[in-house]
Amino acid sequence: MDLAGKTILITGASSGFGAAAALAFARTGCHLVLGARRVTRLNEVAAAAREAGARSVQFHSLDVASTRSVESFTAWARDFHPTLDVLINNAGGALGLDPVALGRDEDWEGMVQSNFLGLLRMTRAVLPLLPQHAGAWVLNVGSIAGHTAYEGGAAYCGVKAAERSVTQALRLELSGSGIRVGSLDPGLAETEFSLVRFKGDAVRAAKVYEGVRPLTPVDVAEAMVWMVSRPPHVCVDELVLKPTDQAAIHKVYRRPPATPG
Numbered sequence: 001m002d003l004a005g006k007t008i009l010i011t012g013a014s015s016g017f018g019a020a021a022a023l024a025f026a027r028t029g030c031h032l033v034l035g036a037r038r039v040t041r042l043n044e045v046a047a048a049a050r051e052a053g054a055r056s057v058q059f060h061s062l063d064v065a066s067t068r069s070v071e072s073f074t075a076w077a078r079d080f081h082p083t084l085d086v087l088i089n090n091a092g093g094a095l096g097l098d099p100v101a102l103g104r105d106e107d108w109e110g111m112v113q114s115n116f117l118g119l120l121r122m123t124r125a126v127l128p129l130l131p132q133h134a135g136a137w138v139l140n141v142g143s144i145a146g147h148t149a150y151e152g153g154a155a156y157c158g159v160k161a162a163e164r165s166v167t168q169a170l171r172l173e174l175s176g177s178g179i180r181v182g183s184l185d186p187g188l189a190e191t192e193f194s195l196v197r198f199k200g201d202a203v204r205a206a207k208v209y210e211g212v213r214p215l216t217p218v219d220v221a222e223a224m225v226w227m228v229s230r231p232p233h234v235c236v237d238e239l240v241l242k243p244t245d246q247a248a249i250h251k252v253y254r255r256p257p258a259t260p261g
């Protein structure tokens with residue numbers, strides 16, 4: 001499907017996959033609607049997206065953890081675009097890596113609010129703006145953590161598993177509407193994800209990627225563009241994208257550090 005002139009709404013567009021997606025979609029000549037909490041960062045992404053060829057770029061603060069924020073964001077977007085073609089539910093991330101025995105309520109609640117309830121809220125608000133039988137999309141960003149749990153990831157793996165269930169239920173609910181619903185489930189990718197998970201501890205965050213060649217935000221953004229640009233009769237239900245170095249969630253090949261001399 002030709003995306004030129006289509007309108008793509010991306011949540012979590014201030015960094016990582018969302019920011020890279022804004023640029024990748026911009027190159028198709030689409031209209032962009034961007035949301036996240038850090039508006040200064042959105043402003044930078046919007047400028048780069050205009051430069052890259054977006055037909056128009058609008059951005060506004062959005063906290064998917066708040067129903068009021070989601071509703072005012074959607075009302076604002078509707079003023080520019082009475083209909084949207086693509087919703088990319090990307091906002092989210094992990095908070096902490098504690099085992100359940102040491103888990104913190106604020107981390108659990110934060111992950112549920114952004115990854116799970118945020119996705120439901122955004123979808124509910126945007127569905128009335130998606131035209132039927134016109135190739136529209138709801139593309140949810142999941143994770144391989146939603147397929148296989150790991151120690152310290154109970155809440156994060158739980159919310160990403162929930163994302164898969166929402167994706168599947170929504171696809172059933174929209175059967176016959178022509179609106180496509182799918183999930184893009186990346187593995188290890190270098191973004192601000194680990195910095196956020198470890199609450200600004202850059203040394204601990206860097207260790208996650210030590211010796212590995214992870215996915216880049218561009219890899220993930222290109223996969224999003226590919227999914228969304230399939231012809232309207234084709235739905236990519238679920239796409240798992242992992243670095244070659246990550247044979248499975250626990251099996252990550254790490255190169256030994258180079259020896260000096």
Ligand SMILES: NC(=O)c1ccc[n+]([C@@H]2O[C@H](COP(=O)([O-])OP(=O)(O)OC[C@H]3O[C@@H](n4cnc5c(N)ncnc54)[C@H](OP(=O)(O)O)[C@@H]3O)[C@@H](O)[C@H]2O)c1
Nearest residue numbers: 012014015016017037038063064091092093189191192193
């Ligand atoms: N990196 C990985 O290895 C990986 C792998 C699989 C899946 N994922 C998933 O991919 C998605 C994007 O993550 P990323 O790797 O690109 O990390 P990132 O660089 O930290 O980006 C996360 C984005 O989500 C936004 N966000 C977080 N909470 C939000 C909220 N309550 N309301 C609005 N926006 C919110 C952030 O913006 P603000 O802080 O400005 O609001 C930011 O733009 C997440 O759903 C994450 O779980 C990541």
